[in-house]
Amino acid sequence: MEDEEAEAVLRTVGRQIKLWREATGLKQTELGDAIGYGADMVSAVERGKRIPRPDFLDKADDRLGAGGKISAMKGDVEQARYPKNVRDLAKLEDESVEMGAYSAFHVHGLLQTPEYAQALYETRRPSYTEEEIDRLVAARIARKVVFERVPRASLTFVQEEATLRRPVGGKMVLRQQLEHLLEVGQLRHVEIQVMPTSRADHAYVSGSFRVLKLRGGKTLGYLAAELRGQVISDPREAQVVEMRYGMIRAQALSPRESLAFIEKLLGEET
Structure with missing residues (x-):
């Protein structure tokens, strides 16, 4: 596990399952047989060493007669599945009234198909x-609630042209991804822009980053990294990040031009 918060959740859930199991007089092997899991899995869950799937919790709840008390922990367990840095970033996204993201190497996570x-x-x-991989994909897709929450946040994205041409997963996966970008780009609170490779002027070429404006007026920067992102909370540094993002948006194609550009790329894939 990556953090103490998730470990504490899993230990609590495991302890509750063990207490309910012992109260019914079942051994780990017997519970496993009854719900379709091995005794090793039951043991690991009770010790907080494995993350139980929703199906495990529902079946255990039914077999142990917990009356929904075990199933009720699915939400907490689902959150514990996600890495801490993903949970922390999701909290910032949830608090944002406006977010801008520049992606240099691949399609931005919030825009990705599964x-x-x-x-x-x-x-x-x-x-x-x-x-x-299953855990990370689930965490990434779960963050897409930022598109649906009310009141709507204003979301803007700038994608390097190369990220839309790189056939991650093969041509079919790329085609589905481009089609998804066109769908998301039609939402009234979302704008997607493309930075053409041919642009000579470019305000930032050092990697991907974000600008997040939170409820209450605070502005944060977020520098993406492979292993760990960095939140920029100093107002002066966050202002620099915001300024660079504004310049990049001005240098990129307009949202309307960008959607036309993506449609053109789709035509090239046929």
């Missing part, structure tokens, strides 16, 4: 396990 995200994580070296 297939694109899966393929992206599969290319990582050293390799993730299948369980880690």
Whole structure:
């Protein structure tokens, strides 16, 4: 596990399952047989060493007669599945009234399809396990609630042209990804812009970053990194990040031109 908060949640859930199991007089093997899991999995869950799936919790709740008390912990367990840095970033996104993101190397996480995200994580070296990939993809897709929450946040994205041409996962995955960008780009509170490779003027070429304006007026910067992102909270530094993002948006194609550009790329893929 990556953090104490998630470990505490899993230990609490495991302890509750163990107490309910012992109260019914079942052994770990017997509970496992009854719900379709091995005794090793039941043991690992009770010790807080494995993250139980919703199906595990629902079946355990039913077999142990917990009356929904075990199933009720699914939300907490789902949050614990996500890496701490993802949970922290999701909190900032949830508090944002306005967010701008520049992506230099791949399609921004909030814009990715599940297939694109899966393929992206599969290319990582050293390799993730299948369980880690499932966990990371689920975390990334769960953050898409930022598009749906009310009141709507204003969301803008600037994508480097190269990110829209790189066939992550193959041509079909890329095509689905481009189609998804066109759909999202039609939302009234979302604007997607493309930075053409041919642009000579470019305000920032050092990597991906974000600007987040929170409720209450505070502005934060966020510098993306492979292993750990960095939140920029100093007002002067955040102002520099915001200024650069504004310049990049001015240098990129307009939202209307960008959608036309993406449609053109889709035509090239046929």
